Amino acid sequence: MKLSNRVKALRRQTDWTQEQFADLIGVTRQTVISLEKGSYTPSLLLAMQIAKVFDRPIEDIFYLEEESP
Amino acid sequence: MKRVIIQSSLNICLYFLFAAFISSVHDQLEVFNDDPVRGTGFNITLKLPLVLPMIFIAILLTVMGYLNRTNKKSTFSEWSVGMAEFSDQDEREEVITGKATRVAYTTFLSTLPALMIPFLFYVQLVEDFPNFPFYAIATVLSLGTLSYLIAWIYYYKK
Numbered sequence: 001m002k003l004s005n006r007v008k009a010l011r012r013q014t015d016w017t018q019e020q021f022a023d024l025i026g027v028t029r030q031t032v033i034s035l036e037k038g039s040y041t042p043s044l045l046l047a048m049q050i051a052k053v054f055d056r057p058i059e060d061i062f063y064l065e066e067e068s069p
Numbered sequence: 070m071k072r073v074i075i076q077s078s079l080n081i082c083l084y085f086l087f088a089a090f091i092s093s094v095h096d097q098l099e100v101f102n103d104d105p106v107r108g109t110g111f112n113i114t115l116k117l118p119l120v121l122p123m124i125f126i127a128i129l130l131t132v133m134g135y136l137n138r139t140n141k142k143s144t145f146s147e148w149s150v151g152m153a154e155f156s157d158q159d160e161r162e163e164v165i166t167g168k169a170t171r172v173a174y175t176t177f178l179s180t181l182p183a184l185m186i187p188f189l190f191y192v193q194l195v196e197d198f199p200n201f202p203f204y205a206i207a208t209v210l211s212l213g214t215l216s217y218l219i220a221w222i223y224y225y226k227k
Contacts, residue, residue: 026159027158027159027160027161028158028159028161028162030070030161030225031159031160031161031162034161034227039227040161042160042161043160045160046160
C-alpha cells in the first residue's frame with residue numbers, strides 16, 4: 001500500500017507556485033516537489049496542515065493506493 | 070543541500086589540516102626523561118611557515134562556513150555552537166538527516182575495524198611514515214563524513 005495525494009492538482013487549481021505553497025505549509029520547495037511526485041510521505045501534522053491550507057478534508061487529498069508489482 | 074555539501078567538505082578539509090598540524094607538532098616534539106642537563110619534560114618547536122598557513126586556511130574555511138549558513142540571522146556564536154549539517158529546514162530534511170546519519174554510522178562500524186588491520190604492521194608503518202596514526206584517524210573521520218554527504222544528497226534528490 002502506498003499513500004498517494006492530489007496535492008499537485010489542488011495546488012494548480014489555486015494557482016499557487018510551488019514556492020508559495022511551500023511557504024504556506026512551512027516546508028522547502030524541494031519537499032513540495034517530493035510530495036507531488038509521491039516520493040515523500042508527509043507526517044500526519046504536515047498532511048493536516050496541507051488539508052487546512054486547501055480547506056478540504058484530509059481524505060480528499062490523501063488516499064491509499066495499491067502498489068503496482 | 071548546499072549547506073550540507075559546504076559544511077561536510079569543510080569538515081573533511083579541517084580533519085586533514087588538523088592531522089597535518091598535529092603531525093608537525095609531533096615531528097618537533099622532544100621528550101626528555103632524567104636528562105642530565107634538562108631533567109624531565111618536553112620541548113615543542115613550532116615551525117611558523119608550516120603552522121601559519123594551516124591556521125589561515127582553518128580560519129578561511131570557518132569564515133566560508135559562516136557566510137554560507139542557512140539562517141542568515143544567526144550570530145557567529147550561535148552558528149559555531151550548532152552543527153550546520155544538522156540545521157534541517159523541514160520534516161523531510163530531518164528524515165534525510167536521520168537516514169544519512171545511519172549510513173555514516175554504518176561506515177564508521179566498517180572503517181574502524183578495517184583500520185585495525187594496518188595497525189598489525191604498526192612498527193613498520195610508523196618507521197616509514199611516523200605520522201600515520203593522525204592521518205589514519207583523519208581518513209576514518211573523512212570517510213564517515215563523506216558517506217554522510219553522499220547519502221544526504223542521494224535521499225534529498227530521491
